[in-house]
Amino acid sequence: MTDRSTAADRPLLEATDVTVRFGGLVALDRVPLTVPPATIVGLIGPNGAGKSTFFGVLSGLIRPRTGTVRIDGDDVTRTSPQVRARLGVARTFQRLELFGELTVRQHLVVAYRAKRRRTLFDLARALPLDLVGLGNRPAPGEDETVDRVLELLGLTAVASVSASAIGLGTGRLVEVARALASQPRVLLLDEPSSGLDARETHELADVLARLRDEEGVALVLVEHNVGMVLGLADDVTVLDFGEVIARGPAAAIRADAAVQAAYLGTGM
Amino acid sequence: MTTYFVAGIVVGSVYAIATLGLVLTYTTSRIFNFAHGAVAFFVAVTFYQATVNWGWNAHLAGVLTIFVFSPLLGLFLWAVLFRRLTESPSSVRLVSTIGLSVALPALAPILYPHIDAVLQPSMLWSPAHEYTIFGVHVDSNQVAVVMAAALIAVLLTVLMRATPYGLSVRAAVDSQSMAGASGVNTSFVTAVSWMIGTTLAGAAGVLLGALRGFTILQFTFLLLGSFAAMVVARMHSLTLAFAGSMAIGLLQELSASQQFQHFLEHFASPTNPIILGIRPSIPFIVMLVLLLVYNGLQEERFAIDTRSMAEPVREVVVGRDQRWWRRLLPIAVCLVGVLVAPEFLNGLWLAIVASGLALATAFLSYVVVTGDGGMISLCQITFAGIAAALAAQFATNHNVPVLLAILLGALIVVPIGMIAALPSLRLGSLYLALATLAFAQLVQNTYFQTPRISNFGQGVAVPRPGGLAGDRAFYYLLVVLFVLVALLVRNLERSTTGLNLAAMRSSETATATLGVNIVWSKFVAFGLSAFIAGIGGGLYASYAGAANMNQFDALLGAVWLAVVVTWGIRSITGALLAGLSFTIIPQLVTDHLSGRWLNLPTLFFGLGAIALARDPRGILHRATTRRHERRIRRARRNAEPADRVAEPIAAA
Ligand SMILES: Nc1ncnc2c1ncn2[C@@H]1O[C@H](COP(=O)(O)OP(=O)(O)O)[C@@H](O)[C@H]1O
Ligand SMILES: [Mg+2]
Numbered sequence: 006m007t008d009r010s011t012a013a014d015r016p017l018l019e020a021t022d023v024t025v026r027f028g029g030l031v032a033l034d035r036v037p038l039t040v041p042p043a044t045i046v047g048l049i050g051p052n053g054a055g056k057s058t059f060f061g062v063l064s065g066l067i068r069p070r071t072g073t074v075r076i077d078g079d080d081v082t083r084t085s086p087q088v089r090a091r092l093g094v095a096r097t098f099q100r101l102e103l104f105g106e107l108t109v110r111q112h113l114v115v116a117y118r119a120k121r122r123r124t125l126f127d128l129a130r131a132l133p134l135d136l137v138g139l140g141n142r143p144a145p146g147e148d149e150t151v152d153r154v155l156e157l158l159g160l161t162a163v164a165s166v167s168a169s170a171i172g173l174g175t176g177r178l179v180e181v182a183r184a185l186a187s188q189p190r191v192l193l194l195d196e197p198s199s200g201l202d203a204r205e206t207h208e209l210a211d212v213l214a215r216l217r218d219e220e221g222v223a224l225v226l227v228e229h230n231v232g233m234v235l236g237l238a239d240d241v242t243v244l245d246f247g248e249v250i251a252r253g254p255a256a257a258i259r260a261d262a263a264v265q266a267a268y269l270g271t272g273m
Numbered sequence: 274m275t276t277y278f279v280a281g282i283v284v285g286s287v288y289a290i291a292t293l294g295l296v297l298t299y300t301t302s303r304i305f306n307f308a309h310g311a312v313a314f315f316v317a318v319t320f321y322q323a324t325v326n327w328g329w330n331a332h333l334a335g336v337l338t339i340f341v342f343s344p345l346l347g348l349f350l351w352a353v354l355f356r357r358l359t360e361s362p363s364s365v366r367l368v369s370t371i372g373l374s375v376a377l378p379a380l381a382p383i384l385y386p387h388i389d390a391v392l393q394p395s396m397l398w399s400p401a402h403e404y405t406i407f408g409v410h411v412d413s414n415q416v417a418v419v420m421a422a423a424l425i426a427v428l429l430t431v432l433m434r435a436t437p438y439g440l441s442v443r444a445a446v447d448s449q450s451m452a453g454a455s456g457v458n459t460s461f462v463t464a465v466s467w468m469i470g471t472t473l474a475g476a477a478g479v480l481l482g483a484l485r486g487f488t489i490l491q492f493t494f495l496l497l498g499s500f501a502a503m504v505v506a507r508m509h510s511l512t513l514a515f516a517g518s519m520a521i522g523l524l525q526e527l528s529a530s531q532q533f534q535h536f537l538e539h540f541a542s543p544t545n546p547i548i549l550g551i552r553p554s555i556p557f558i559v560m561l562v563l564l565l566v567y568n569g570l571q572e573e574r575f576a577i578d579t580r581s582m583a584e585p586v587r588e589v590v591v592g593r594d595q596r597w598w599r600r601l602l603p604i605a606v607c608l609v610g611v612l613v614a615p616e617f618l619n620g621l622w623l624a625i626v627a628s629g630l631a632l633a634t635a636f637l638s639y640v641v642v643t644g645d646g647g648m649i650s651l652c653q654i655t656f657a658g659i660a661a662a663l664a665a666q667f668a669t670n671h672n673v674p675v676l677l678a679i680l681l682g683a684l685i686v687v688p689i690g691m692i693a694a695l696p697s698l699r700l701g702s703l704y705l706a707l708a709t710l711a712f713a714q715l716v717q718n719t720y721f722q723t724p725r726i727s728n729f730g731q732g733v734a735v736p737r738p739g740g741l742a743g744d745r746a747f748y749y750l751l752v753v754l755f756v757l758v759a760l761l762v763r764n765l766e767r768s769t770t771g772l773n774l775a776a777m778r779s780s781e782t783a784t785a786t787l788g789v790n791i792v793w794s795k796f797v798a799f800g801l802s803a804f805i806a807g808i809g810g811g812l813y814a815s816y817a818g819a820a821n822m823n824q825f826d827a828l829l830g831a832v833w834l835a836v837v838v839t840w841g842i843r844s845i846t847g848a849l850l851a852g853l854s855f856t857i858i859p860q861l862v863t864d865h866l867s868g869r870w871l872n873l874p875t876l877f878f879g880l881g882a883i884a885l886a887r888d889p890r891g892i893l894h895r896a897t898t899r900r901h902e903r904r905i906r907r908a909r910r911n912a913e914p915a916d917r918v919a920e921p922i923a924a925a
Contacts, residue, residue, distance in 0.1 A: 140768025
């Protein structure tokens with residue numbers, strides 16, 4: 006464990022004993038995860054290990070059979086994705102979930118404004134303005150935040166391009182940018198580098214490290230690119246067939262025999 | 274009592290035959306065929322044509338229409354339509370089959386102009402042989418129908434559980450691509466399932482025609498009884514589909530029995546329209562109750578949602594390089610045309626165009642709920658009808674000024690619209706479409722039938738606004754109100770709420786994880802669309818002079834949807850053209866063609882919906898994109914090689 010994580014008094018996001026079944030298939034079997042503030046937690050494992058399913062549980066899209074998810078120590082297992090977003094959780098999707106009819110910039114605008122219209126009162130107050138044509142003004146701080154995130158991920162040039170017209174690699178970055186525009190405290194990244202070339206992967210890794218070091222965002226990183234995870238993460242959990250087969254600092258994982266076995270043939 | 278029981282079993286058997294076909298096609302291709310009843314109707318009138326008008330032997334005609342014509346029809350529909358739909362988003366699948374359900378019944382009277390609902394030819398014995406079994410009177414035809422249903426249920430179950438075909442069906446369902454990779458010919462599997470499905474629809478149609486006559490209304494019953502049974506079966510269980518069909522048939526027939534009527538008399542007088550409405554409403558009551566309480570449906574939604582993630586993002590033309598005047602040109606041309614029209618139109622045509630304008634206002638409600646909200650609603654016409662009925666009550670019975678009465682009526686349907694949105698919070702788009710259809714039928718069978726509303730089928734009078742009673746003046750009022758409502762829609766689309774709706778339409782999952790309040794967005798979309806439909810409905814009634822509920826028939830709602838889809842469901846211009854063409858084209862047909870072609874416009878709208886289900890911006894957009902694409906291609910050839918921005922997304 007690094008200094009950073011031990012310094013944290015309480016984990017930002019914590020899952021214990023998470024079990025998910027799809028019919029007869031046990032996709033996750035009593036999986037724990039602890040995410041302290043300002044750390045990168047790596048989650049690796051072969052295809053079908055249950056990583057994306059775990060993200061579904063953390064972000065509120067999948068209800069686990071057993072286990073709990075806590076944010077700041079509060080049990081949020083049975084809350085909706087919206088509630089978790091408000092508590093500071095954001096995520097990206099492995100299969101791109103872009104808004105095909107919006108421009109890249111509008112993705113970030115939707116994310117940013119979602120935070121400002123939280124209560125039913127906010128929503129009810131905004132609706133008449135929306136209907137008379139005054140609902141299209143940027144929220145306070147919107148332009149700065151959106152422009153900064155676009156800049157950070159190198160998306161400024163494509164800001165006004167429709168999401169249905171961008172490539173897979175750019176789409177991955179838009180996923181990350183959208184999540185960041187909601188100003189999360191913990192960001193779940195599901196294979197953000199697949200579809201990126203070597204240079205772009207490197208740049209993304211830099212951005213992620215800066216988010217942790219400069220902005221104090223906690224990251225959970227699911228990756229195919231094991232090298233990238235071991236290079237970035239403070240702490241790594243390895244899943245195989247829904248079970249944790251190893252967890253610990255990156256260096257220890259690199260040497261672990263069980264991990265080697267699970268990845269045999271995938272060229273780790 | 275036993276008579277009703279026997280009748281219930283027989284009707285239930287007919288439902289069962291139809292429902293089993295629906296289950297088969299749904300499980301193999303994930304397409305819920307809204308046109309199943311329309312197919313049944315089409316096959317049934319073909320049988321009628323062969324026996325009555327061509328004089329074929331009834332047994333032979335029955336065998337040929339069911340076992341030769343129906344499978345060929347199924348194969349044809351699969352080849353031209355269903356095959357292309359399997360990979361489409363669920364809204365496209367829904368709209369296409371709804372379009373088919375509009376087109377087929379409209380095609381029938383054009384092909385067969387001499388169908389007389391009084392004759393009821395039967396492919397079985399006529400007259401039937403009568404028996405008494407255990408003291409119960411039955412006839413040979415009833416026995417045959419029940420045995421056929423049981424036999425089909427057994428055969429299908431064996432087919433699905435114990436044959437290589439059934440195995441490949443299940444493989445095809447689990448993953449179209451995986452089954453393809455493992456050597457199963459999914460095309461063959463789905464083609465055969467559509468042929469069997471259509472055959473079963475056809476059989477149910479021919480049998481029902483003999484029982485109830487050959488009018489489209491009877492077939493609506495068939496269709497909706499089997500839709501309710503599909504919900505009982507959670508779309509996939511053959512056993513539950515059979516049991517559900519029987520139960521609904523029994524409930525329907527038993528509710529006509531003396532005992533049940535006496536039981537109801539404890540609550541209300543036998544002529545109470547609610548009581549009279551119960552019997553035809555049983556399938557909808559069953560459907561709505563199940564949609565609200567059934568838990569298994571939630572998982573269905575999840576399964577469908579994860580599947581839909583795999584759908585590749587549709588490639589569209591980059592950006593909108595169109596100049597603002599080019600974008601506004603169509604709507605400007607339309608509005609100018611509408612404004613100068615009164616100079617050139619005589620009284621009849623002015624009335625036709627004016628009703629078209631009122632309808633166009635109502636059609637804007639589809640732009641909000643379906644175009645922007647991405648939800649398929651089949652009860653917009655009901656919102657319009659309720660609001661029109663209320664406006665009539667306020668204006669005629671309570672002396673409220675008519676424009677205020679229309680506004681009040683529209684405001685009252687807002688909460689009703691929000692209630693209709695409830696299923697969409699829990700369930701996917703297919704169940705929402707079914708729930709709104711059930712709601713529309715329920716209101717039609719009960720509220721619309723109350724004497725206070727229906728006024729002996731004439732509707733309660735709705736006066737013209739004071740001072741604007743002249744045709745010209747009221748016409749211009751309609752133009753102004755259409756523009757105002759259109760501005761409301763445009764403002765919504767450009768606002769944050771509109772952004773959220775656009776996001777939701779592409780990915781509800783991602784939108785939810787950003788913290789956008791999905792429930793609120795859906796309530797807004799449904800509530801506002803109900804309001805707009807209400808305004809349009811009230812104006813329509815006011816121009817016509819009365820709120821006649823026949824013009825707000827739930828079945829007509831499918832035609833409304835079809836015409837709006839044809840012109841473009843996401844476009845204000847589309848709504849305007851849809852409204853105008855909905856009244857103008859039928860008048861042109863009446864003026865220039867014989868009675869046989871009366872349904873031609875409906876056929877066009879149905880086919881239009883099928884052809885354009887994929888393109889939410891409709892015909893107009895299709896035309897302009899073609900030009901735009903050509904221009905872009907030309908520009909690209911001249912410019913440097915395309916950068917990465919222009920390359921389409923590869924399958925993720
Ligand atoms: N919605 C679902 N229904 C049924 N099985 C699922 C579903 N989602 C995932 N699975 C299964 O659960 C397992 C874990 O999947 P996933 O979490 O996507 O793995 P990973 O992201 O590690 O590749 C896989 O075997 C997958 O087939
Ligand atoms: Mg995954």
